Amino acid sequence: MADDRLSQVFSALADPTRRDIVARLAAGDATVNELAEPYDVTVQAVSKHIRVLEDAGLVSRRRDAQRRPCHLEAEVFDLMTKWIERYRREAEDRFRRLDALLDQMDEQPVTGTPTEEAAS
Amino acid sequence: MADDRLSQVFSALADPTRRDIVARLAAGDATVNELAEPYDVTVQAVSKHIRVLEDAGLVSRRRDAQRRPCHLEAEVFDLMTKWIERYRREAEDRFRRLDALLDQMDEQPVTGTPTEEAAS
DNA sequence: AGGCTATTTAACCAATCGGTTGAATATGCG
DNA sequence: CGCATATTCAACCGATTGGTTAAATAGCCT
Numbered sequence: 001m002a003d004d005r006l007s008q009v010f011s012a013l014a015d016p017t018r019r020d021i022v023a024r025l026a027a028g029d030a031t032v033n034e035l036a037e038p039y040d041v042t043v044q045a046v047s048k049h050i051r052v053l054e055d056a057g058l059v060s061r062r063r064d065a066q067r068r069p070c071h072l073e074a075e076v077f078d079l080m081t082k083w084i085e086r087y088r089r090e091a092e093d094r095f096r097r098l099d100a101l102l103d104q105m106d107e108q109p110v111t112g113t114p115t116e117e118a119a120s
Numbered sequence: 121m122a123d124d125r126l127s128q129v130f131s132a133l134a135d136p137t138r139r140d141i142v143a144r145l146a147a148g149d150a151t152v153n154e155l156a157e158p159y160d161v162t163v164q165a166v167s168k169h170i171r172v173l174e175d176a177g178l179v180s181r182r183r184d185a186q187r188r189p190c191h192l193e194a195e196v197f198d199l200m201t202k203w204i205e206r207y208r209r210e211a212e213d214r215f216r217r218l219d220a221l222l223d224q225m226d227e228q229p230v231t232g233t234p235t236e237e238a239a240s
Numbered sequence: 241a242g243g244c245t246a247t248t249t250a251a252c253c254a255a256t257c258g259g260t261t262g263a264a265t266a267t268g269c270g
Numbered sequence: 271c272g273c274a275t276a277t278t279c280a281a282c283c284g285a286t287t288g289g290t291t292a293a294a295t296a297g298c299c300t
Contacts, residue, residue: 001134001135001257001287002135004136006136006139007134011130011131011134013130014121014122014134015122015258016124016126016127017258019127019203022207025211026214027214028214031277033276033277041258042261043276044259044260044277044278045259047277047279048257048258048278049258051278065267065275065276066266066267066268066276066277067267067275067277068276074208074211074215077208080200081201081205081208084200087142087143087146087192087194087197088201091145091194092194094147094148095194121257121286121287135287135288137288152246152248153246153247161289162289163246163247164290165288168248168287168289171248172287185245185296186246186247186296186297187245187246187247187297188248
């Protein structure tokens, strides 16, 4: 994986277990053990998943005695949505222009040369 | 990588070269060779990248003689934005409720027991 | 048919990933 | 202190990834 922030975030969310962890953290903070409970992998594996989310900036952690509760940092989502929305909009605009062109051709079929069109 | 659609899409966009390809396709369709030109990897490597984007449903392809022009399928972005927005909203709502609670405590500091509060 | 261009397939390689087990570290509690 | 709990670190393993080179396939053009 490339080490830029956007790549890290997309990559972190490319794993279903990590997405599920994020989903659960959206409802409230939780410790590693709490998060690990529903999955049938070891707590060490979950600890690694959390590390990935933390490195991506999606999760931050407090200290509470021997516990390390996780907190979702939802602002990072903005990075993704901005990227996504930008290119979605570009593609949709292009699509709309094509639609408009087709409508225009429907009303006024192109039968001659561009020169003829310019003369009208 | 898990084989569910959302994982595929996130995973496909976790690579900067593939994100750049998507960005360029947002401006208009292009062939494999055209897409490969600016990068200093082989055209075969780019062909593989396009395959990944295609499998994720982000790109579709026409046939034009020996060329295979790529077209961006922006609808798939919806899958991601829906997922992201859902949990972002949940986390922000939680944050807002916490804010409201803090404001309330500011106006009316908690000095007694819950029983006292109920009696007032 | 034969050659040129565009693209994919195959086989390989080093690095990374997601998982494991086992040991280490950190902190609260009696 | 000594023990239990929570979490991480280290070493390892098989599968996947992103790249390579070399060969195969597909479809123009003369």
